[in-house]
Amino acid sequence: MRGGGEIAGDEGSVADLGEWGVIAALKARMPAGALTLVGIGDDSAVVSAPSGSVVAAVDLLIEGRHFRRDWSSAYDVGVKAAARSLADIAAMGAVNTALLVALATPGTIPARWATDLAEGLAAEATRAGAGIVGGDTARADSITLSVTALGDLEGRRPVLRSGAGPGDVIAVAGPLGHSAAGLALLTAGTAEAADELVTAHLRPAPPYDAGPEAARLGATAMIDVSDGLLADVGHVAAASGVHINLKAASLAVGSALREAAARLAVPLPPSRTTAGYSPATASASSVRSPSGGRSETAVALDWVLTGGEDHSLVAAFPAAVTLPARWRVIGEVRAGAGVTVDGVPHEGPAGWQHFR
Amino acid sequence: MRGGGEIAGDEGSVADLGEWGVIAALKARMPAGALTLVGIGDDSAVVSAPSGSVVAAVDLLIEGRHFRRDWSSAYDVGVKAAARSLADIAAMGAVNTALLVALATPGTIPARWATDLAEGLAAEATRAGAGIVGGDTARADSITLSVTALGDLEGRRPVLRSGAGPGDVIAVAGPLGHSAAGLALLTAGTAEAADELVTAHLRPAPPYDAGPEAARLGATAMIDVSDGLLADVGHVAAASGVHINLKAASLAVGSALREAAARLAVPLPPSRTTAGYSPATASASSVRSPSGGRSETAVALDWVLTGGEDHSLVAAFPAAVTLPARWRVIGEVRAGAGVTVDGVPHEGPAGWQHFR
Numbered sequence: 001m002r003g004g005g006e007i008a009g010d011e012g013s014v015a016d017l018g019e020w021g022v023i024a025a026l027k028a029r030m031p032a033g034a035l036t037l038v039g040i041g042d043d044s045a046v047v048s049a050p051s052g053s054v055v056a057a058v059d060l061l062i063e064g065r066h067f068r069r070d071w072s073s074a075y076d077v078g079v080k081a082a083a084r085s086l087a088d089i090a091a092m093g094a095v096n097t098a099l100l101v102a103l104a105t106p107g108t109i110p111a112r113w114a115t116d117l118a119e120g121l122a123a124e125a126t127r128a129g130a131g132i133v134g135g136d137t138a139r140a141d142s143i144t145l146s147v148t149a150l151g152d153l154e155g156r157r158p159v160l161r162s163g164a165g166p167g168d169v170i171a172v173a174g175p176l177g178h179s180a181a182g183l184a185l186l187t188a189g190t191a192e193a194a195d196e197l198v199t200a201h202l203r204p205a206p207p208y209d210a211g212p213e214a215a216r217l218g219a220t221a222m223i224d225v226s227d228g229l230l231a232d233v234g235h236v237a238a239a240s241g242v243h244i245n246l247k248a249a250s251l252a253v254g255s256a257l258r259e260a261a262a263r264l265a266v267p268l269p270p271s272r273t274t275a276g277y278s279p280a281t282a283s284a285s286s287v288r289s290p291s292g293g294r295s296e297t298a299v300a301l302d303w304v305l306t307g308g309e310d311h312s313l314v315a316a317f318p319a320a321v322t323l324p325a326r327w328r329v330i331g332e333v334r335a336g337a338g339v340t341v342d343g344v345p346h347e348g349p350a351g352w353q354h355f356r
Numbered sequence: 357m358r359g360g361g362e363i364a365g366d367e368g369s370v371a372d373l374g375e376w377g378v379i380a381a382l383k384a385r386m387p388a389g390a391l392t393l394v395g396i397g398d399d400s401a402v403v404s405a406p407s408g409s410v411v412a413a414v415d416l417l418i419e420g421r422h423f424r425r426d427w428s429s430a431y432d433v434g435v436k437a438a439a440r441s442l443a444d445i446a447a448m449g450a451v452n453t454a455l456l457v458a459l460a461t462p463g464t465i466p467a468r469w470a471t472d473l474a475e476g477l478a479a480e481a482t483r484a485g486a487g488i489v490g491g492d493t494a495r496a497d498s499i500t501l502s503v504t505a506l507g508d509l510e511g512r513r514p515v516l517r518s519g520a521g522p523g524d525v526i527a528v529a530g531p532l533g534h535s536a537a538g539l540a541l542l543t544a545g546t547a548e549a550a551d552e553l554v555t556a557h558l559r560p561a562p563p564y565d566a567g568p569e570a571a572r573l574g575a576t577a578m579i580d581v582s583d584g585l586l587a588d589v590g591h592v593a594a595a596s597g598v599h600i601n602l603k604a605a606s607l608a609v610g611s612a613l614r615e616a617a618a619r620l621a622v623p624l625p626p627s628r629t630t631a632g633y634s635p636a637t638a639s640a641s642s643v644r645s646p647s648g649g650r651s652e653t654a655v656a657l658d659w660v661l662t663g664g665e666d667h668s669l670v671a672a673f674p675a676a677v678t679l680p681a682r683w684r685v686i687g688e689v690r691a692g693a694g695v696t697v698d699g700v701p702h703e704g705p706a707g708w709q710h711f712r
Binding site for chain 2: 038041043045046048051056057062066088089091092094098102133135137138141146148150151153158160161223224239
């Protein structure tokens with residue numbers, strides 16, 4: 001729908017469009033959604049909830065904190081904002097049904113930026129099977145997006161963080177460490193537009209349908225990797241009251257990550273790191289100090305263990321379950337507490353905390 | 357739950373608490389909600405949707421734009437943020453079931469401010485019958501709240517903006533112009549703490565249960581007064597393809613509003629008006645120029661017609677319906693288009709637009 005001629009003011013600012021103009025421009029780009037009963041335009045939306053319950057999550061995306069406009073296009077920002085919330089629904093074993101989007105922007109933002117943002121939101125919502133059913137807009141000093149996702153369990157019980165038991169295996173669907181490596185390349189100024197790791201940072205692509213698949217397979221616990229593998233598996237271990245041991249050899253530190261680590265072996269000028277920009281991916285110590293004299297494999301493993309924002313799905317399954325190929329077994333659940341890698345606690349920061 | 361000793365760091369900043377500390381402090385103050393199946397603490401919440409559908413709306417509340425910390429306590433901000441979204445659910449004829457709250461704040465905000473905010477959110481959610489089931493927190497340069505409300509139609513059809521027909525009456529439940537008058541008093545520096553109009557601006561109290569009541573009575577269209585009566589009735593007229601005529605004599609310009617207008621008859625120093633702060637209430641021309649030589653009744657009528665943020669409910673009903681006392685008939689629906697007052701279009705701004 002890019003370049004839709006019906007939107008007056010594509011060349012102006014959102015202030016030129018006015019609130020109703022912005023809403024009209026966004027609405028024209030939003031997928032209605034198969035389960036939407038009342039969409040954008042009334043006081044509230046109404047979305048079908050066939051299971052008799054609704055799954056809901058909200059996530060923030062803030063300029064300068066979670067994205068930079070010199071690195072991310074408006075389309076990228078839309079994809080990322082949608083993906084964060086959509087992945088939370090999948091991590092419950094639910095299918096996505098709808099998004100609501102709240103957008104605060106300066107009035108000087110080009111109207112075209114807002115409509116490209118809408119295209120990104122719409123594309124990712126469509127990929128997940130969700131409509132965009134409501135929202136709000138307001139003026140603010142910087143760009144803030146708040147995306148609420150709704151989903152349906154299709155009659156299944158939700159897969160919580162708290163159900164893992166000793167003897168279960170831990171498996172992951174989707175990449176690990178790719179977003180962190182992409183951020184490291186961007187920070188170092190060595191990123192190339194076609195680099196799939198950079199794309200993974202700018203436009204994460206969670207495997208949404210792996211969530212309901214895991215639920216059907218009998219997953220006992222599940223989470224999406226937003227803060228970093230160790231941190232998120234730690235949430236599962238804590239909620240379930242178990243010990244989770246990851247096996248480094250199974251973590252699939254592929255050649256792409258090792259090559260990225262090699263490109264970063266040259267020390268960086270300090271000016272390349274940007275104060276304030278600190279998405280969850282930046283929790284990896286290897287982003288702040290790319291090599292530190294360590295081997296490329298060690299740097300890459302750090303991305304896999306501590307880099308967030310890939311929004312891959314990690315689940316616990318009974319050991320007897322036969323898993324489809326995209327689920328890679330990376331560890332096991334034991335009695336006890338905490339998270340280890342090959343039986344040893346990981347050194348360094350495990351994940352991301354805001355406000356620190 | 358104020359002063360709950362289990363929250364370490366009440367005397368520090370949110371940065372001292374850290375993200376998990378903030379979430380724990382907020383979670384401890386949140387009502388669970390009667391229909392909540394999975395509350396705060398997992399990837400998503402799960403909320404019962406007995407009707408097989410869910411009603412959903414999101415609204416932003418931004419510091420400097422929708423509230424000022426020198427006028428609003430943290431508790432006030434929580435009430436207002438919740439009320440805006442809860443009223444959208446009621447305006448569909450639905451009962452509130454749950455809120456999700458996204459909060460972006462500077463790390464320097466006192467932890468006590470955040471917990472008082474949580475108390476305000478919790479109190480208003482409880483008044484509406486909703487639990488608080490999820491959220492997100494992040495660091496930002498200014499305070500932004502995004503509140504998503506969920507509701508259930510109890511088996512009824514949603515009351516849309518588009519169902520009003522010629523012959524219907526227009527009725528309102530809740531006050532009109534009170535928030536605008538309170539803002540004018542605050543702006544003029546003549547506000548007193550006990551002033552109910554100031555309270556109406558700082559802590560709007562929408563009549564949530566009037567929404568389902570209207571639906572049961574057969575309301576053909578409904579909206580909450582967020583942008584201003586003329587603007588919001590205009591949305592109903594446009595969506596329904598009808599003309600709505602309001603009767604000035606029925607608009608209940610009470611003594612409290614006239615007395616406030618009298619207090620504002622003294623010209624204001626320009627420094628009292630604050631650039632940037634511009635909630636929907638500020639659309640009333642009488643806020644910017646409190647008297648302008650007009651009568652107190654004319655100023656008060658302007659607040660009633662153009663002041664927003666009371667979040668009262670305006671609905672169209674078939675003329676034969678017997679309305680409970682809290683529903684005051686203020687106009688009628690005719691064939692045609694647009695909104696008039698006593699048959700004449702209103703002069704001056706009708707309501708609020710962001711970005712302008």
